[in-house]
Amino acid sequence: DAKTTQPPSMDCAEGRAANLPCNHSTISGNEYVYWYRQIHSQGPQYIIHGLKNNETNEMASLIITEDRKSSTLILPHATLRDTAVYYCIVLSGGYNKLIFGAGTRLAVHP
Amino acid sequence: DVKVTQSSRYLVKRTGEKVFLECVQDMDHENMFWYRQDPGLGLRLIYFSYDVKMKEKGDIPEGYSVSREKKERFSLILESASTNQTSMYLCASSITSGRRDEQYFGPGTRLTVT
Numbered sequence: 001d002a003k004t005t006q007p008p009s010m011d012c013a014e015g016r017a018a019n020l021p022c023n024h025s026t027i028s029g030n031e032y033v034y035w036y037r038q039i040h041s042q043g044p045q046y047i048i049h050g051l052k053n054n055e056t057n058e059m060a061s062l063i064i065t066e067d068r069k070s071s072t073l074i075l076p077h078a079t080l081r082d083t084a085v086y087y088c089i090v091l092s093g094g095y096n097k098l099i100f101g102a103g104t105r106l107a108v109h110p
Numbered sequence: 111d112v113k114v115t116q117s118s119r120y121l122v123k124r125t126g127e128k129v130f131l132e133c134v135q136d137m138d139h140e141n142m143f144w145y146r147q148d149p150g151l152g153l154r155l156i157y158f159s160y161d162v163k164m165k166e167k168g169d170i171p172e173g174y175s176v177s178r179e180k181k182e183r184f185s186l187i188l189e190s191a192s193t194n195q196t197s198m199y200l201c202a203s204s205i206t207s208g209r210r211d212e213q214y215f216g217p218g219t220r221l222t223v224t
Binding site: 032034036041042043044045046049091098100101102103 | 114150152153155200202211212213214215216217218
């Protein structure tokens with residue numbers, strides 16, 4: 001299973017872009033990168049996923065490097081409600097087995 | 111919107127009691143999961159199910175069992191609760207469609223075993 005490395009915490013000013021990095025240097029060719037977040041006292045929430053192309057949806061953008069060894073989740077205009085723990089996950093084999101690491105605690109401040 | 115509901119937000123049980131945690135999803139998802147979340151340990155998979163009456167052990171199945179008699183419902187059972195099972199329990203569901211493995215989580219049940 002590919003492992004991921006994320007910074008333990010980050011700060012971002014409200015209204016600015018939040019760029020959350022993730023290293024996954026042992027990712028294999030058929031493994032996807034998934035991002036989830038968990039707001040305090042709630043269950044995790046799916047954000048976005050990708051294989052090798054950059055992806056964008058209504059919540060965020062995902063930039064994956066050409067060698068696929070790292071990625072960045074971008075929240076274009078962070079709000080206070082984006083304060084959460086963000087998890088970068090590489091999907092392992094079997095039936096949708098997500099492996100959650102420690103994640104990055106993002107604090108958005110006014 | 112997908113909705114995953116769990117029977118209780120907070121639960122307090124005594125050591126040795128049998129505990130049932132219920133999870134229901136309303137989107138006809140094939141896959142359902144039970145995790146526990148503990149500080150410093152992240153989310154750990156207990157059991158999952160990819161079809162009715164089917165179950166697979168996750169990373170930490172000891173002390174737990176599961177039941178999936180209907181597609182929408184997945185139950186986690188603690189046969190004899192112990193204090194080390196005090197934790198936040200999270201249920202999730204997902205549809206298997208190609209590699210579209212987005213999991214939808216319920217709000218969680220915080221179980222305290224005294």
